[in-house]
Amino acid sequence: MSRVWAVAGQMIAEGIRMKLAIVFLALLALVVLGLPFSISGDASLTGAVQSFLSYSLTVTGVLLALLTIFMSRSLADELVEHNIFLIVTKPIPRWQFMLGKWLGITALNGVFLAFSGLAIYGMVHYVRKFHPPKDKVFDKAELDNEVLVARHPVKGVLPDFSKLAEAEFQQNLEEGLYANVPDFVPNKEKDRLWKKYDARWRVVGPLDSRDFEFHNVLCERSPNKELQLRYKTDVSQYPPDEVFRALWRFGDPRKGTPVYDVPVRHVVGRRHTVGVPADVIAEDRSVHVRFFNENPFRDEPQYGNVIEFRKSNEVELLFVVGSFGWNLLRLLVLMLCKLMFLAAVGLLTASVFSFPVACLTSLTVYVLAGSRAFITDALDLASDDTAALFSSVQEFLVRSIIFLTEALWRVIPDFPRYDAVESFVNGYNVGLVWVLQGVADLVLIKTTIVVGLAMLLFQRREVAEVSL
Amino acid sequence: MSVVSTAGVYKVFKDFWRRPRVEAVQDLDLEIRPGEVFGLLGPNGSGKTTTIKMLLGLLYPTRGRISVFGKPPTDVAVKARIGFLPEESYLYRFLVADETLDYFGRLFRLPARIRRDRAERLLDMVGLKYEAKRPVGEYSKGMARRIGLAQALINDPEFLILDEPTAGLDPIGARQIKDVIRRLGSKGKTILLSSHVLADVEDVCDRVTILYGGRQQAAGEIGELLRQRDVTQITAPPLSEATIAQVRDLIQRLEAKDILGVSNPRMRLEDFFLRVVGEAHAANVRTSGARAGGEIPEFLKKKTEGPEGVVESLISAGARPAVPPAPPSEKPKADRAAEALLAELIGTAKPTTQDKKPVVAPSRSLGPPSPRRVAADESVIDDLLGRPSGESGEPGGQKP
Numbered sequence: 001m002s003r004v005w006a007v008a009g010q011m012i013a014e015g016i017r018m019k020l021a022i023v024f025l026a027l028l029a030l031v032v033l034g035l036p037f038s039i040s041g042d043a044s045l046t047g048a049v050q051s052f053l054s055y056s057l058t059v060t061g062v063l064l065a066l067l068t069i070f071m072s073r074s075l076a077d078e079l080v081e082h083n084i085f086l087i088v089t090k091p092i093p094r095w096q097f098m099l100g101k102w103l104g105i106t107a108l109n110g111v112f113l114a115f116s117g118l119a120i121y122g123m124v125h126y127v128r129k130f131h132p133p134k135d136k137v138f139d140k141a142e143l144d145n146e147v148l149v150a151r152h153p154v155k156g157v158l159p160d161f162s163k164l165a166e167a168e169f170q171q172n173l174e175e176g177l178y179a180n181v182p183d184f185v186p187n188k189e190k191d192r193l194w195k196k197y198d199a200r201w202r203v204v205g206p207l208d209s210r211d212f213e214f215h216n217v218l219c220e221r222s223p224n225k226e227l228q229l230r231y232k233t234d235v236s237q238y239p240p241d242e243v244f245r246a247l248w249r250f251g252d253p254r255k256g257t258p259v260y261d262v263p264v265r266h267v268v269g270r271r272h273t274v275g276v277p278a279d280v281i282a283e284d285r286s287v288h289v290r291f292f293n294e295n296p297f298r299d300e301p302q303y304g305n306v307i308e309f310r311k312s313n314e315v316e317l318l319f320v321v322g323s324f325g326w327n328l329l330r331l332l333v334l335m336l337c338k339l340m341f342l343a344a345v346g347l348l349t350a351s352v353f354s355f356p357v358a359c360l361t362s363l364t365v366y367v368l369a370g371s372r373a374f375i376t377d378a379l380d381l382a383s384d385d386t387a388a389l390f391s392s393v394q395e396f397l398v399r400s401i402i403f404l405t406e407a408l409w410r411v412i413p414d415f416p417r418y419d420a421v422e423s424f425v426n427g428y429n430v431g432l433v434w435v436l437q438g439v440a441d442l443v444l445i446k447t448t449i450v451v452g453l454a455m456l457l458f459q460r461r462e463v464a465e466v467s468l
Numbered sequence: 469m470s471v472v473s474t475a476g477v478y479k480v481f482k483d484f485w486r487r488p489r490v491e492a493v494q495d496l497d498l499e500i501r502p503g504e505v506f507g508l509l510g511p512n513g514s515g516k517t518t519t520i521k522m523l524l525g526l527l528y529p530t531r532g533r534i535s536v537f538g539k540p541p542t543d544v545a546v547k548a549r550i551g552f553l554p555e556e557s558y559l560y561r562f563l564v565a566d567e568t569l570d571y572f573g574r575l576f577r578l579p580a581r582i583r584r585d586r587a588e589r590l591l592d593m594v595g596l597k598y599e600a601k602r603p604v605g606e607y608s609k610g611m612a613r614r615i616g617l618a619q620a621l622i623n624d625p626e627f628l629i630l631d632e633p634t635a636g637l638d639p640i641g642a643r644q645i646k647d648v649i650r651r652l653g654s655k656g657k658t659i660l661l662s663s664h665v666l667a668d669v670e671d672v673c674d675r676v677t678i679l680y681g682g683r684q685q686a687a688g689e690i691g692e693l694l695r696q697r698d699v700t701q702i703t704a705p706p707l708s709e710a711t712i713a714q715v716r717d718l719i720q721r722l723e724a725k726d727i728l729g730v731s732n733p734r735m736r737l738e739d740f741f742l743r744v745v746g747e748a749h750a751a752n753v754r755t756s757g758a759r760a761g762g763e764i765p766e767f768l769k770k771k772t773e774g775p776e777g778v779v780e781s782l783i784s785a786g787a788r789p790a791v792p793p794a795p796p797s798e799k800p801k802a803d804r805a806a807e808a809l810l811a812e813l814i815g816t817a818k819p820t821t822q823d824k825k826p827v828v829a830p831s832r833s834l835g836p837p838s839p840r841r842v843a844a845d846e847s848v849i850d851d852l853l854g855r856p857s858g859e860s861g862e863p864g865g866q867k868p
Contacts, residue, residue, distance in 0.1 A: 003574065006574035013563065083559070085521075085552075086619065089524045089526065090572060091545065091548035091575065091576060
């Protein structure tokens with residue numbers, strides 16, 4: 001392995017001496033150290049920190065991806081400029097040379113991510129200390145409880161709408177309501193009915209209430225611990241003061257838990273967090289929560305309004321499972337996994353193509369990996385499932401592209417699946433399982449495949465080949 | 469066992485569509501024996517470099533068999549025994565000289581102490597000891613060739629492949645390289661030298677092969693190939709016209725043949741050049757372009773502060789005359805001047821201020837080395853050969 005580390009060290013030296021790494025480091029420093037002074041978010045301390053975290057981490061990811069792509073072009077340069085002649089004539093197996101290159105790029109990325117992480121960590125605490133507060137105590141507490149923390153979310157359990165939908169479907173069927181419907185597809189109809197019941201459930205009329213059930217709340221059942229309910233509401237009609245007033249009731253007396261009433265006065269259309277002692281958790285690890293759409297503040301105006309909990313903003317129960325620092329570290333590990341894959345792709349393309357083509361190919365893979373869901377959805381929309389393959393030129397092309405992309409997806413990972421920035425910024429735990437999945441999928445499987453392919457191609461290649 | 473053995477090697481270069489376009493090497497049968505300096509000759513495009521690349525595993529033969537130390541050229545273990553100087557230096561521009569040697573030393577898994585020691589001594593040998601901290605990208609072509617040679621020797625190779633080693637070098641550097649080749653050859657290293665500078669090959673090689681159009685046109689021992697069997701040459705001190713007439717009569721009487729010509733032999737231009745430049749330098753001539761440049765005086769000044777250099781002694785040893793050296797006090801002024809220049813160029817001498825008088829007496833010798841220099845001369849070669857210092861016994865650097 002000493003030869004592998006020699007190549008890795010040389011790769012790092014190249015990055016530094018050729019100024020490429022220095023330029024990217026300077027850009028990183030500019031972004032991470034400069035952003036806190038230019039971003040205010042929604043003027044609150046929490047908003048400022050969230051904006052800073054979001055921008056700095058995203059920019060870090062993009063910059064290091066570009067650095068990785070440009071660094072890995074080094075192999076293409078060595079082939080073109082024939083430095084490789086002096087390497088492959090030395091007693092180092094070519095696979096070790098390739099591995100050394102990959103390790104060098106990965107080590108450089110690791111150092112840069114560590115720098116970025118430390119700078120972000122430091123700047124967050126700097127902003128927390130020196131950001132001009134609206135309400136000093138409230139702002140900092142909100143930041144500490146909702147951002148600078150690692151919370152595990154538990155989604156509410158939805159009622160079983162499928163039974164209701166099935167019952168209505170059978171009734172409609174018996175009544176012959178579908179007899180004259182052209183191209184009737186039973187499953188589509190059942191799906192429509194399911195969505196109807198779901199939508200109804202999400203709407204709470206004036207003076208009405210709605211029950212939420214949370215299972216597997218694995219938090220210590222202690223009054224000294226806190227559970228947080230995170231939610232966002234929409235209203236049918238904005239009240240004059242844009243504030244809705246309601247009551248949240250936590251606990252289930254049937255299961256012997258204490259009951260806590262939390263009256264809220266919140267701005268419509270934004271996410272809010274409500275805290276409650278963790279002894280509302282029942283012995284079976286469930287938590288019962290009821291929402292009352294009525295004003296608990298008797299001396300304040302009453303605006304009868306319909307409240308909606310949209311599917312895109314599910315109500316969640318959160319509890320603290322870790323610290324901000326360790327959460328940041330796990331996030332950076334996930335980012336590093338992506339960069340490791342990208343380095344492998346860069347080396348693969350550089351072992352086949354010359355500099356500009358290799359970089360463009362790597363960049364294309366990066367874009368594809370980042371927009372996999374979007375591309376899949378777009379192709380699904382463009383394709384007509386019921387049409388024959390050769391029904392039209394367009395259908396044939398779309399199906400061909402779908403076939404091609406499905407083959408590509410076997411090797412190109414789904415980067416957004418391992419994009420933890422949004423979760424991290426919202427104070428959600430970047431779970432160890434998530435990280436391990438990322439390591440297994442991005443590094444152990446995909447990167448190994450790509451690096452192995454690069455080694456194989458490089459092993460078989462005539463490095464002094466002349467093409468006429 | 470041969471160091472290199474090829475049989476029926478054929479290499480064709482193809483175009484983008486994999487259609488054969490150029491037959492670079494055809495039916496090449498080559499054998500290089502242990503301990504010989506083998507010359508690969510031919511004009512540009514004759515297949516020399518392609519052959520070398522196939523011997524190194526940089527190219528694969530289209531057909532035929534190649535073995536190096538009895539194994540395929542791609543075998544990693546074989547590469548540990550080879551040193552290679554390519555036709556251009558192909559070094560990493562961002563590494564400084566000692567980092568370059570350290571990096572290549574690490575690829576041979578040499579321990580750090582040995583890497584440091586060899587790098588220092590090789591840099592000294594190629595005259596770059598005081599440029600060791602400069603990025604290789606800043607080097608002139610000649611300097612890059614020197615560091616290229618140093619990297620080729622870092623592993624103490626059994627088999628050294630040199631592709632156009634003197635290309636881009638000034639006559640002094642070229643002489644140094646040739647002397648190093650001679651010395652390594654005389655110590656049992658196997659060397660493959662590819663060049664179209666015929667004088668270089670003639671100077672150092674035991675056997676040669678001449679390629680043209682990718683095919684072997686001639687091969688054999690250089691002495692045999694160049695020997696003119698229909699002519700006899702007698703070399704003597706200057707003779708009077710009367711003596712020459714008597715010799716002519718004698719040959720006529722005994723052999724019934726006429727003398728074809730009588731003349732004074734010519735010096736080789738390389739030797740003459742080195743002498744003239746040495747004398748001009750010793751005379752402190754200030755019109756020299758090299759001395760008038762921006763960086764070169766500083767570069768030369770640094771070198772004058774250096775300790776004993778190995779190259780200096782290598783050069784001296786390589787140019788040593790067959791006759792025993794005269795005592796230092798009797799050394800001709802011209803010899804002292806040439807020696808002073810070389811010593812300064814390689815960083816061993818102190819500035820010389822005497823002797824502004826032009827020297828006219830021609831001599832093939834650049835001056836005999838002092839015994840002290842001979843001792844310094846041997847150290848790197850001894851080390852590369854794994855021999856205890858001081859066991860040389862080699863009288864000079866001349867090929868036997």
